[in-house]
Amino acid sequence: xxxxxxxxxxxxCRRGDRVLFRGVSLHTTNGDALHIKGANGIGKSSLMRxxxxxxxxxxxxxxxxxSVGLVDERPALDTQLPLGKALSxxxxxxxxxxxxxxxxxxxxxxxxxxxxxxxxxxxxxxAAMARLLNQNADIWLLDEPLNGLDTGGVQLVETLIAExxxxxxxxxxxxxxxxxxxxxxxxxLRGFAA
Numbered sequence: 230x231x232x233x234x235x236x237x238x239x240x241x242c243r244r245g246d247r248v249l250f251r252g253v254s255l256h257t258t259n260g261d262a263l264h265i266k267g268a269n270g271i272g273k274s275s276l277m278r279x280x281x282x283x284x285x286x287x288x289x290x291x292x293x294x295x296s297v298g299l300v301d302e303r304p305a306l307d308t309q310l311p312l313g314k315a316l317s318x319x320x321x322x323x324x325x326x327x328x329x330x331x332x333x334x335x336x337x338x339x340x341x342x343x344x345x346x347x348x349x350x351x352x353x354x355x356a357a358m359a360r361l362l363n364q365n366a367d368i369w370l371l372d373e374p375l376n377g378l379d380t381g382g383v384q385l386v387e388t389l390i391a392e393x394x395x396x397x398x399x400x401x402x403x404x405x406x407x408x409x410x411x412x413x414x415x416x417x418l419r420g421f422a423a
Contacts, residue, residue, distance in 0.1 A: 233295030233367035233399055234258045235280060240289035241423075242275045248287065248423035249275060255416060257368075259397040262390060262410040266403075267418035273403035274301065276418065277372045280401065295367030295399075300374055304357035306345045312356055313341030319360055331362040335385070350377030358386065368399045375406050383408075 234257060241251035249272035257263055265273055278284035280291060281299045306315040316332075332338040335355040340348065348356065354377050361369060369390070375383050390400045391411045402408055 231295060231367060232259060233397070234293070235295075235297075235368050235399055235401065236292045237280060237286075238290050240276070240279060240291065241287040242272050242279060242284075243287040244272075244275065250418055250421040251288070251423050253289070253416070253418070253421050257399045257401065259399065260394050260411075261414065262394050262400045262402070262412065263414045263416060264402050264404065264408060264410055265416045265418065266405060267422075269405060271418045271422060273405070273418060274372050277301065277370050277401070277403050281370050293368065296364070297368045297370060298361045298364040298366030299370045299372070300354075300357045300361050301372035302376070304345075304353045305360070306353070306356060308346040309344065311342050311344055312337065312348065315345050316341075316356065316360060316363075319363065331359045335359050335362075336382075351379060351382055354378055355382065355385075358389065362389070366398075369393060369401070371400065371402045371404075373404050373406075374402060375404060375408060 236256045238254050240253040242249045265276060267273055275284060279286045281297055332341060335358055337352060337355050337359060340352060374386050387409045394400055394411045
């Protein structure tokens with residue numbers, strides 16, 4: 230994996246007239262895992278969107294070196310299509326060798342003919358992880374990746390993150406749930422609430 234990094238300096242986030250947090254700084258580089266935690270509504274998802282470049286910070290700067298893949302509550306899969314076709318749509322864009330490269334490992338191979346709208350929350354989360362794996366991104370931003378997963382699914386996501394970091398990828402995980410990460414650092418947004 231190429232050299233990658235993601236840094237944020239004095240980030241503040243405002244929603245409407247309310248500042249959710251201010252003064253958030255972080256620095257990650259190859260192989261790092263960071264767990265961002267805090268209560269519901271504190272701004273974890275907003276911070277992830279800022280780090281991904283999808284939301285401008287109220288103040289502060291973000292610098293990224295390398296490509297970014299984001300998994301959040303919206304799996305970006307056409308709900309009207311069967312899962313296999315929904316994943317196939319992204320194959321060319323994500324430079325994946327095959328649309329189902331990770332379907333077996335993620336336990337969704339038998340669901341490729343099922344329309345996305347009929348998948349459970351956990352199955353959609355696994356499908357989003359399959360797409361992320363196909364992206365070959367340098368930096369993973371995972372917003373509540375354990376929601377809807379059973380015990381086996383949680384362990385699989387933890388294993389995928391550990392393997393990814395071992396190859397030099399960066400994983401930043403926003404979750405109010407405990408998660409086992411390789412050599413983790415933790416950022417608790419409660420310490421930055423405005």
